Amino acid sequence: MKGLGMYIPTFADVEAAAVRIAPHVHRTPVLTSRFLNGLTGAELFFKCENLQKAGAFKARGASNAVFGLTEAQAARGVATHSSGNHGTCLSYAAGRRGIPCTVVMPRTAPQAKKDAVRGYGGRVVECEPSTSSREAVFAEVVAETGAEFVHPYNDPRVIAGQGTCSLELIADVPELDAVIAPIGGGGMISGTCLALSHVAQGVKIYAAEPEQADDAFRSFRAGHIIADDAPETVADGLKVPLKELTWHFVRSHVTDILTASEEEIVEAMKLIWKRMKIVMEPSSAVPLATILKNPDLFRGQRVGVIITGGNVDLDKLPWMRG
């Protein structure tokens, strides 16, 4: 913990999270596809967090943070900045506990994302689409409400919550050789590292990232965090950089980080929609894209694949562009 300046969650925190969030999240199903097994030569086990409450695994971390608050903290509510699933999921969790939730979002964020936060009872406060505006507006919100800040991923409560996903996966599918999940800020991967390094130490952990937002890939090779400014990728959940806490887990426990092109991601996404009949986000297709790209790495292996979320704009599917 020295030098990190933050509490590093332990396996006991994951176990506590599992108990704490159980009434508020789904134990999501694990699906398989004979077709995709044939195509990859691997045995794939898809952990379907797209079927999670509020449509994403982030309901786990958000619920763990919200339901771990004292009554006094809870009365002041929670706040975050996120134009993605974390904002929606924090609003969901706060709504379940009946406490206020404020999400700071650029005014340019998609209407659907604002509606989703409001749909669960949260308040959206708009900022300009710049880091300085976001920070200023967020500081105002916290000063005014005293709300507890729940970071989308660089938060021990959030990471411990995300760890419950792999805990379920390994319970449902013993004897996995590897688990692969997308990496953006690294919350899911960190939770996976935390859980598996205790209950399934031999299991390799792969992170999958878009080539066009490969900051984690380059950080992993460089040995220190590299953050890019506003990368562009269809996998829009994966644009954010690693932070100190997630970097701690990534550097210590991840076997490798694999990347895929935009085209490969979209192709994998269509393949999953078509063959598995599930709606998931582009971000969730990155793992399959990298498996298809690295067949020798996965052939003959039993691989857990985390489908991270299902919140996609049906009117703007990536293969409809142009």
Place this chain on the structure above:
Amino acid sequence: MKGLGMYIPTFADVEAAAVRIAPHVHRTPVLTSRFLNGLTGAELFFKCENLQKAGAFKARGASNAVFGLTEAQAARGVATHSSGNHGTCLSYAAGRRGIPCTVVMPRTAPQAKKDAVRGYGGRVVECEPSTSSREAVFAEVVAETGAEFVHPYNDPRVIAGQGTCSLELIADVPELDAVIAPIGGGGMISGTCLALSHVAQGVKIYAAEPEQADDAFRSFRAGHIIADDAPETVADGLKVPLKELTWHFVRSHVTDILTASEEEIVEAMKLIWKRMKIVMEPSSAVPLATILKNPDLFRGQRVGVIITGGNVDLDKLPWMRG
């Protein structure tokens, strides 16, 4: 049976089908959505045949027909005419038994449908897009191969097979007030009538149909089969008319037939994709569309909703048209 000229399947046939097809089909899950329950005021239980083998409930009827053949019959193979899920599913079932399957299809049928038949090992024989050409070509195929004709729905083996779906539904969700399924030729509805009239007699059975292909609705009111010539609807699995055997079940057991407009069907389809994160066909959305249209009929009721299939062209989603 008098006057019908065909064997009418019995509940014993459904029970036999359940045993016969068990190794070849999925026991599909039943999903629920708190959001859709809130929206409709009903408790909805979605039986997900979009997750069935080959992507549709028709794998049940086709498997029952194929695996019920004698060795001598099986050696000559099976044949059908279908540009929809039945052709794909018959090919799937024949592939599982390792026997020949021929599907006669208009040359204008979507390439994806031809590919799907071939993907499971079946042979596609093309005809002109007219009834006379189809009948002539089909007669040739049968004369040449001696193949067993498996009609898409007007076949006792097929209806008994489809009946296994509701049998599973009622076992998983006891105390249903109603079951609703789409109606085209009436195979699924007939199987549902056959199963439920034996194991759950109090359960109301609703059939849901597109307004633009409402021949079953009008038949039900007129008291005799009305067949339309080439109706046009986004719910392309529901264009075919009732036949003698399915009409027998519809007239005797169906509580009512409800209809929905094209717009209502597409809206219900998007709603299911968005909130339940599953990929299903426009035809499968017709039941929810009619539930939303008739709230008083379903409010407070426990309703089984059969999602019939998930084979949709991702490049031509109905809300992308125009």
